[in-house]
Amino acid sequence: MASYETTLREGKKLARRQDKETSAVEMLFLHFSGLKPTELYLKFNEEMPEAAIAQFMDGLDRYICHDCPVQYIIGETLFFGYPITVNESVLIPRFETEELVEKVLELADGLFPFQPVKILDLCTGSGCIAIALKMELPNALVFASDISQEALAVAKKNATKLQADISFFQGDLFESLQGETFDIIVANPPYIPETEKVAKIILDYEPHVALFGGRDGLDFYDRILQEAPKYLKHPGFMAFEHAYHAASKIRGWGQKAFPSAKIYTEQDMQGKDRMTFIIFQ
Numbered sequence: 001m002a003s004y005e006t007t008l009r010e011g012k013k014l015a016r017r018q019d020k021e022t023s024a025v026e027m028l029f030l031h032f033s034g035l036k037p038t039e040l041y042l043k044f045n046e047e048m049p050e051a052a053i054a055q056f057m058d059g060l061d062r063y064i065c066h067d068c069p070v071q072y073i074i075g076e077t078l079f080f081g082y083p084i085t086v087n088e089s090v091l092i093p094r095f096e097t098e099e100l101v102e103k104v105l106e107l108a109d110g111l112f113p114f115q116p117v118k119i120l121d122l123c124t125g126s127g128c129i130a131i132a133l134k135m136e137l138p139n140a141l142v143f144a145s146d147i148s149q150e151a152l153a154v155a156k157k158n159a160t161k162l163q164a165d166i167s168f169f170q171g172d173l174f175e176s177l178q179g180e181t182f183d184i185i186v187a188n189p190p191y192i193p194e195t196e197k198v199a200k201i202i203l204d205y206e207p208h209v210a211l212f213g214g215r216d217g218l219d220f221y222d223r224i225l226q227e228a229p230k231y232l233k234h235p236g237f238m239a240f241e242h243a244y245h246a247a248s249k250i251r252g253w254g255q256k257a258f259p260s261a262k263i264y265t266e267q268d269m270q271g272k273d274r275m276t277f278i279i280f281q
Contacts, residue, residue: 001047004033004040011060024063024070031074032056080132085158089150090126096268097188100241100275101132103266104186107237107277108137112183116140120180120231122173122187122224123147127155127166129186134164145169145176173220174227181233188241189220218246225253232258235281244272254278 002010008029012022032055033040033048062068071077071092076085079093080101086092108117116139121130124144134142144166146152152168159166169176221240232238242250247265254263254276261280268274 001050002053003045004035004048005044007048007053007056011056014060015064018064020064025060027070028059028063028073029056032059079126079128080136082128082132082135082162084126084128084131085154085161086126087154089148090154093126093128096274097129097241098132099268100186100188100239101129101136103275103277104133104184104239105136107239107279108140108184111235111237111279111281117183118181118233119143119184119186120145120177120182122185123189123220124155124168125151125188127158127164127168129188130155130166131158131162131164133186134159134166135162142166143169143177143180143182145171145173147172173224174231177231181231183233183236185228185232185236185238186240187220187224187238189224218249221246221250222253225250225257229257232280235279237280238278240276241274242276244274247273247276250276 008026011025011029015022015025030037030040032052034052035043059073062073063070069092071086072088075087076083077092078084080098084093117137118141119130119133119137121127121133121142121144124130124146125148127144130142130144134140142165144155145168146155147170149170152170155166156168158164159168171177221242228238238254240250251263251265254261258278258280261278263276263278265273265276
């Protein structure tokens with residue numbers, strides 16, 4: 001049998017030959033070996049069980065030869081420090097969305113410092129935003145909605161796993177939330193234009209219903225902001241993640257929906273216009 005070291009080295013070699021990331025190989029290896037990094041270091045020269053090698057090589061084949069995202073192979077990813085289950089019914093959470101959550105927490109602390117807030121996460125997908133906000137704001141009343149029953153099943157599983165008390169609703173945007181109002185509305189809807197070329201690893205595996213937002217990628221923002229005045233409390237705020245080219249249009253729609261609101265866009269860590277906020281006071 002091969003050692004842990006030999007198996008990992010061989011996996012990285014196969015990845016490099018196909019221009020794949022060796023960091024992804026390391027993630028797969030740790031998952032299928034069942035070891036933490038410190039444990040792996042201590043066992044590096046020991047023989048790796050044949051069953052674990054076979055599972056690792058199968059996962060490696062799915063990643064290298066079939067372009068399956070590592071997170072789907074493992075079935076989990078970290079978001080805001082919390083383990084989130086993912087499968088092909090939901091998008092894999094991105095780093096940019098963690099930045100959105102951080103900004104929402106900062107705003108909530110500034111606008112509602114001593115009171116529990118009622119939050120809505122639209123297009124919740126895996127539930128990562130709703131769950132992170134609930135975990136960081138335990139006294140908040142958190143609602144989450146999505147049009148996909150399959151996505152909601154994943155979101156509910158994540159909430160149960162992390163003991164996050166969240167109310168989930170199935171429907172198109174606000175469809176299942178008639179009569180409810182919220183202090184905070186967060187939305188990370190599908191925003192890739194239908195005409196945009198998308199990487200094969202995304203197109204082949206991630207759900208199209210969660211990726212594409214119409215011809216210019218802005219359909220959902222327009223619809224959300226047309227309906228939002230009925231659902232946002234005064235004071236309250238909305239927070240959007242969006243494509244870097246979308247900020248000016250979203251600000252324009254926001255100004256139309258909330259003429260007296262403060263509206264601004266912030267950049268992500270790559271320096272791209274990624275988040276727009278509408279503060280209604």
